[in-house]
Amino acid sequence: MNTTHVGQRTEQAAIEAINLCKSFRTPVVAGGKFAGVRSLFSREYKVKEAVQDIGFTVKSGEFVGYIGPNGAGKSTTIKMLTGILHPSSGSVRLAGVDPHTDRRRCASKIGVVFGQRSQLWWDLPVKDSYDILAHMYGVSDKDKNRRLDEFAGLLDLNEFWDTPVRKLSLGQRMRADIAAAMLHDPELLFLDEPTIGLDVNAKRNIRGFLKVLNEQFGKTILLTTHDMDDIEQLCRRVMVIGGGRLTFDGTTEELRRKIGLPTQIKVTYRDGYRLPEERLLSIHVVELGEHTLTVGVNRQKTRTMDILRELGHWGEIDDVEMHEPDFEEIIRQVYM
Amino acid sequence: MTQSTQMPNRTNRAIRRYIKLYLLLIRTSIRSRMQYRFNFALGSILAALIQLSEFLMVAIVLAKFGAVQGWSVYEIGYLFAVMTFSKTLYRTFGDEVHHLESYLVEGELDQLLTKPLPVLLSLMPRSFRLMLGEVIQGTAIMIWAFGGMLGSGQITWWAIPQTVFAILTGAVVLFAIGLATATCGFWTTRISMLQNMTEDAAQTAARYPLTLYPNWMGGLLLTAIPVGLVNYLPALYILRGELGIWVFPLLAAAACLALLLALRFWTFGMSKYQSTGS
Numbered sequence: 001m002n003t004t005h006v007g008q009r010t011e012q013a014a015i016e017a018i019n020l021c022k023s024f025r026t027p028v029v030a031g032g033k034f035a036g037v038r039s040l041f042s043r044e045y046k047v048k049e050a051v052q053d054i055g056f057t058v059k060s061g062e063f064v065g066y067i068g069p070n071g072a073g074k075s076t077t078i079k080m081l082t083g084i085l086h087p088s089s090g091s092v093r094l095a096g097v098d099p100h101t102d103r104r105r106c107a108s109k110i111g112v113v114f115g116q117r118s119q120l121w122w123d124l125p126v127k128d129s130y131d132i133l134a135h136m137y138g139v140s141d142k143d144k145n146r147r148l149d150e151f152a153g154l155l156d157l158n159e160f161w162d163t164p165v166r167k168l169s170l171g172q173r174m175r176a177d178i179a180a181a182m183l184h185d186p187e188l189l190f191l192d193e194p195t196i197g198l199d200v201n202a203k204r205n206i207r208g209f210l211k212v213l214n215e216q217f218g219k220t221i222l223l224t225t226h227d228m229d230d231i232e233q234l235c236r237r238v239m240v241i242g243g244g245r246l247t248f249d250g251t252t253e254e255l256r257r258k259i260g261l262p263t264q265i266k267v268t269y270r271d272g273y274r275l276p277e278e279r280l281l282s283i284h285v286v287e288l289g290e291h292t293l294t295v296g297v298n299r300q301k302t303r304t305m306d307i308l309r310e311l312g313h314w315g316e317i318d319d320v321e322m323h324e325p326d327f328e329e330i331i332r333q334v335y336m
Numbered sequence: 337m338t339q340s341t342q343m344p345n346r347t348n349r350a351i352r353r354y355i356k357l358y359l360l361l362i363r364t365s366i367r368s369r370m371q372y373r374f375n376f377a378l379g380s381i382l383a384a385l386i387q388l389s390e391f392l393m394v395a396i397v398l399a400k401f402g403a404v405q406g407w408s409v410y411e412i413g414y415l416f417a418v419m420t421f422s423k424t425l426y427r428t429f430g431d432e433v434h435h436l437e438s439y440l441v442e443g444e445l446d447q448l449l450t451k452p453l454p455v456l457l458s459l460m461p462r463s464f465r466l467m468l469g470e471v472i473q474g475t476a477i478m479i480w481a482f483g484g485m486l487g488s489g490q491i492t493w494w495a496i497p498q499t500v501f502a503i504l505t506g507a508v509v510l511f512a513i514g515l516a517t518a519t520c521g522f523w524t525t526r527i528s529m530l531q532n533m534t535e536d537a538a539q540t541a542a543r544y545p546l547t548l549y550p551n552w553m554g555g556l557l558l559t560a561i562p563v564g565l566v567n568y569l570p571a572l573y574i575l576r577g578e579l580g581i582w583v584f585p586l587l588a589a590a591a592c593l594a595l596l597l598a599l600r601f602w603t604f605g606m607s608k609y610q611s612t613g614s
Contacts, residue, residue, distance in 0.1 A: 083449060083450070132364070138353055
């Protein structure tokens with residue numbers, strides 16, 4: 001595989017989002033009779049700012065994770081980037097092309113996978129879907145067969161080649177869908193929750209393929225997910241969206257450092273405890289009980305053994321419970 | 337300069353590619369249906385029987401009264417069969433347009449916006465529907481009606497190409513009505529109630545001569561929801577020698593106009609969809 005062409009390409013951003021805003025207007029209707037009919041003629045609107053002033057640049061060859069809780073504006077952003085929705089203000093450039101004035105030209109340069117939906121033909125065998133898609137994108141038979149051969153090896157497509165799509169398992173369908181999105185060899189791949197609902201094996205398989213696409217084929221990938229493992233294993237860069245705004249944009253290491261992974265430790269003392277005047281800076285008290293004490297510690301900065309030794313000085317320890325922060329908590333931390 | 341000469345070429349290539357795509361879809365759809373041959377055969381026979389019994393209901397009423405406002409039972413059969421053929425043609429290719437509601441409700445339309453084709457052209461090949469039952473029914477009634485009218489000398493063999501023409505323009509008209517109705521879904525999301533009116537009820541109404549209805553309604557079925565253009569208007573000339581040969585250019589022009597207006601409306605609705613989202 002040719003991996004040098006990334007550097008040779010002219011220095012143009014793969015994705016450029018400039019001051020993207022999107023607000024939705026929904027008619028306001030007081031309850032009562034004929035509410036549904038009245039909503040058609042209602043003049044009052046409630047405006048919801050789904051995405052506010054988001055701007056970023058993704059360079060060619062990057063693998064970016066785009067995360068945030070449900071309703072934060074992830075999907076809206078992806079839809080604006082891929083030309084499905086027009087932004088209320090601001091603009092998007094994909095390799096220099098505006099997907100809103102030039103949607104069809106952009107469409108042939110990007111691959112899009114929605115984890116919750118399939119672009120394959122429900123009643124047709126998988127291979128027939130590929131034939132139709134190849135015609136849609138003007139891919140020659142030779143190119144199509146060559147790419148499918150490659151993908152089939154990487155994604156084990158052969159086991160369900162002749163099966164109608166509706167009979168595929170979720171994991172098989174997702175593999176088939178990702179291959180479909182890559183059939184016209186786009187430079188840019190957008191994946192909206194590609195691992196949602198999959199088991200561990202299927203997730204591993206898909207991550208492996210995405211890694212190959214990025215590292216060996218030099219594809220630029222932007223993916224949204226709720227699975228922190230996707231981010232840790234695949235993305236060098238993470239963007240976090242919360243309440244429609246970009247609250248973090250940096251490497252995964254920076255994200256981890258910024259959050260400082262506050263592990264919560266709940267200590268139960270046999271005969272109560274005594275808080276010293278001076279304590280290690282990295283230990284902060286979260287909750288004081290009669291016999292129990294909850295502290296938050298930064299395990300990046302201090303070794304766990306040191307913390308436990310310190311806590312041991314405060315009283316006789318009966319029991320220790322450690323609680324690692326989960327993904328939602330990490331994101332909540334990033335908002336602040 | 338060179339660009340302007342390349343443009344028609346490129347458009348030509350795109351059109352040829354699209355036709356190829358569609359043929360491929362037809363082939364693969366037939367093949368996948370044939371995997372469940374028994375299912376398909378049974379479904380087709382049932383559909384044909386249901387359709388035939390619908391006509392029999394009409395025929396029984398007609399047999400009782402002899403004729404409806406001077407229209408013989410053969411003529412009514414002709415109206416019925418032309419409508420069936422036009423509708424079958426429309427639904428064979430445009431079934432997904434008729435089912436746009438499910439795309440809007442489930443957000444599947446987003447998927448189509450990521451394709452390098454106009455949305456309507458990505459929507460239509462999502463399915464190709466084989467409607468053998470309707471074809472059997474239409475053919476059976478048409479042969480019977482033609483036989484009767486040829487036998488009595490009311491029409492000549494010339495009626496056949498004329499009827500084919502009417503069926504084709506009729507299919508375009510029905511498609512335009514379906515498209516315009518579906519487009520309303522961009523504002524209302526739910527369109528099945530509206531479809532009951534503009535498609536199902538209107539098509540059923542046009543199985544009878546429009547003189548049966550009050551004037552305002554007949555007028556409505558020739559203009560606002562022009563299902564009368566599908567079978568009634570051509571039948572006036574082909575079967576009864578009323579109007580004139582100009583009926584055919586009129587039908588072609590009306591079908592083109594209806595399609596153009598519906599496409600305009602669709603494009604407008606699509607732009608609304610893209611700016612509001614789901």
